Amino acid sequence: MSAEKISMPDLDGRTAVITGANSGLGLETAKVLAGLGARVVLAVRDTGKGEAAARSIEGETEVRRLDLADLASVRAFAEGWKGDLELLINNAGLMAIPKSTTEDGFETQFGVNHLGHFALTNLLLEHVTGRVVTVSSGLHRLSRGIHFDDVNLEKGYTPYRAYGQSKLANLLFTLELQRRLDEVGSPVLAVAAHPGYAATNLQGRTGNALEDRVMGVLNKVVAQSAAHGALPTIHAATQDVPGAFFAGPTGLFMNGAPGPSSRSSVARDAEAARRLWDLSEELTGVSFLL
Known part of the structure; x- marks a missing residue:
């Protein structure tokens, strides 16, 4: 399936900011949105890589520096x-x-996957006219809940435990953001997406040689391309969906055409979402400003 088979809106004159758009899912998303007429801002830590990525995109682009690991x-x-x-x-x-x-x-x-985006979203929210799309993961199910008493996992860090918590946080953030938008009567939508199993440069960085080799093999044998992995993000950004919608691949092995995706019961916990929001405000010093 390709993006061309989806009924797409005309984004001429509209602006989109995509974090991490110099490679992988972000770059593929940028290519599609620019092709729809949007002015796409690539918000990236390495502007040199961002400029190289921008040259591969047909359409209007701009590169701006953004390091989500640094709140300044x-x-x-x-x-x-x-x-x-x-x-x-x-x-x-x-x-x-x-x-x-x-x-x-x-x-x-x-800090990067959740808190950086939490701060960025709230600081930009007064400018947003359409949607906030946050990319989560099917692996949010690895987490049974946010470790509110040890959010930095000082007492039990593993690479996938931390990843699962951060991706669960993305979904809880989306849930609470939509609740707050509804409460103030804003037309802006907060939605989320996950790419399924897509081969990108994210995998194979655990530091465990065996795990990383296995992931490399699976990327070649099972994973779909980054272009296909970006389709749920594009679906969430452009299609007629409700607030707090979660898009993902609808086929086997986390592949296939984009559509509604299920989430864990923990990711639907409104009280946990409110509690995470309060903690995130405390940690970042950034609040909901609408």
Whole structure:
């Protein structure tokens, strides 16, 4: 299936920001949205790689620096933003890496995948006119809940435990963001997506040689392409879906055409979503400003 087979809107004159758009799912998403007429801003940590990626995109693009592991960088990006923003696509992420911390002292996967995007979204929200799309993962099911008493996993870090928690946080963030948008009567939608099993440069970084080799083999044998993996994000960004919608592949082995995706019961827990929001405000110093 290709994006061309989906009924797509005309995004001429609209602006989209995509985090982590220099490669993988973000780059493929940027190519499609630019092809629909959008001005696409590639929000990336390495602007050199961002410029190289922009040259591969047919359409209007701009590259801006954004390091989600540094809240000062997030604030600088938001402070420099002017004008309307149709789509904010929180795509950037890290997957199952050895233990480390961000510039602000947070466990890196939670800090980048969730807290950085939480801060970015709230700081830009007054400019957003359309949707906030946050990329989660089917592996959010690895987490049985947010470790509120040890969110940095000081007492039991493993690469996939941290990844699962961060991807669960993405879904709880989307749920609570939509509730808050509804509460103030905003027309903006908060939605989420996951790529299924797509071969990108995220995998194979656990630091465990055997696990990384196995992942490399699976990427070649089972995984779909990054272009196909981006389709759920594009679906969530462009199709007629309700708030808090979760898009994903609908075929076997987390492949296939995009459509509604299921989430764990923990990811539907409204109280946990509110509690995570409060914690995220405390940790980032950023609040819901609408």
